[in-house]
Amino acid sequence: MQDLKLVSQDCADCPIRHRAVCARCETDELERLEEVKYYRSFEAGQTVVWQGDKMDFVASVVTGIASLTQTMEDGRTQMVGLLLPSDFVGRPGREIAAYDVVATTDLVMCCFRKKPFEQIMMQTPHIAERLLQMTLDELDAAREWMLLLGRKTAREKIASLLAIIAQRNASLTAHPKVGDVIFDLPLTREAMADYLGLTLETVSRQISALKRDGVIVLQGKRHVTVPDMRILLDEAGDDSDGGMLA
């Protein structure tokens, strides 16, 4: 299945070495996609699409981080999706965006016009199949996230988020699997709060607490070292290790 993933991959004949959609595509399919492919850049904080707007493209994240957020009239916001490089954004068959898409960091996306993308999808069973699998993955993630939002304590929420980021990082880089797990937090405290359904003060306090208790080591505000991943996963209150441990 890996070869069917809608991914960002090195692509020699592409300005930013990015090939998207389907590594196993037949040549003509790929070329039809290339015709309708284009890149867009955003600065941190910019909104890519507003909830309710027409969204006439699908895309995948090349570099940077985007988030999907829901906002209430009075300004309360909840992040409902976190998109790292190679993640897919878009709603085949849907005209209207159901939530805001926001560039959390500087962001480059690889976009495809939706109409032609959908046509290719309809004619290419394994792309449709792959899209279904990705959507199911997102649904699984959303449901884990619901457990976090509904039932976990602030400390468990923070530990869970750190674990999730560590895991997502590990799946992108060649994972060493030995010793400390090290990564940079790609989110501000405020973005973490929006992810977790907390305030930024609580996020800050709980990170300090985890540091004080030796669960994590911080260098600066963003660089995290996890001496023992099992302890962190235990703090997350989550039996599943997400495949992180053997």
Add this chain to the structure above:
Amino acid sequence: MQDLKLVSQDCADCPIRHRAVCARCETDELERLEEVKYYRSFEAGQTVVWQGDKMDFVASVVTGIASLTQTMEDGRTQMVGLLLPSDFVGRPGREIAAYDVVATTDLVMCCFRKKPFEQIMMQTPHIAERLLQMTLDELDAAREWMLLLGRKTAREKIASLLAIIAQRNASLTAHPKVGDVIFDLPLTREAMADYLGLTLETVSRQISALKRDGVIVLQGKRHVTVPDMRILLDEAGDDSDGGMLA
């Protein structure tokens, strides 16, 4: 699209007048499905599938209510899906159930063995397409739900749930669209608490408060009358009316 919905529909040649999967199926597809179709009944409280178990069927709810729930080691549980009649359960392409499926009331499901279902799906683009659309619908619902869990107050949560149930009911029955909206709560206070990430005491108190404030009228513990749906939707803190109002 409606004619492609995976639905429970009246079906004269079926013991419980239920035809599932695809109203526009070609005859032979439908018959292939009929061959692998069977019914299962459960009593309220029974678990249909355990998280982590192999799940070798997909199904749709015929009568009753099922819920998908996540549970932590210490017993905290969060509902992550609520399945009313005609809703689909199952994960095409997945071996293992990602969460418990529980019969919240007495329940009848119409099941299909997964393998043949998947084969038919692969060979039938519009079934695959329909499945993708349904999964996207579930994802949208999950993300609304995340906003509820992460950012809404107890009162808003209750109002939102009542609105959701009212809407789902309206879409099943011929919706009068005039005057009071009336329905029966299909969930215990405890199930509502699991849905909303609250305790059952808080659910009870907030329902009492909405009653006291005239937002709803209760006859008994389950029968709800909503004198003015706009007030309820306003209490839910949700700008979207879910298509309930013109």
Add this chain to the structure above:
DNA sequence: TCCATGCTTTGATGCAGATCAAGCCGCGCT
């Protein structure tokens, strides 16, 4: 260099919702 700005930390206080505890209501059973 100094200040402005955005991000973060930390402290003091308040409150929404959890927890603990009792009792009520309706129903089925004997």
Add this chain to the structure above:
DNA sequence: AGCGCGGCTTGATCTGCATCAAAGCATGGA
């Protein structure tokens, strides 16, 4: 009737997180 039980309500109290407030720390620009 009388009883037990599951579901529900209501009260008293506790507490985890929000809120309000202030100050620390980097970075970049004048």
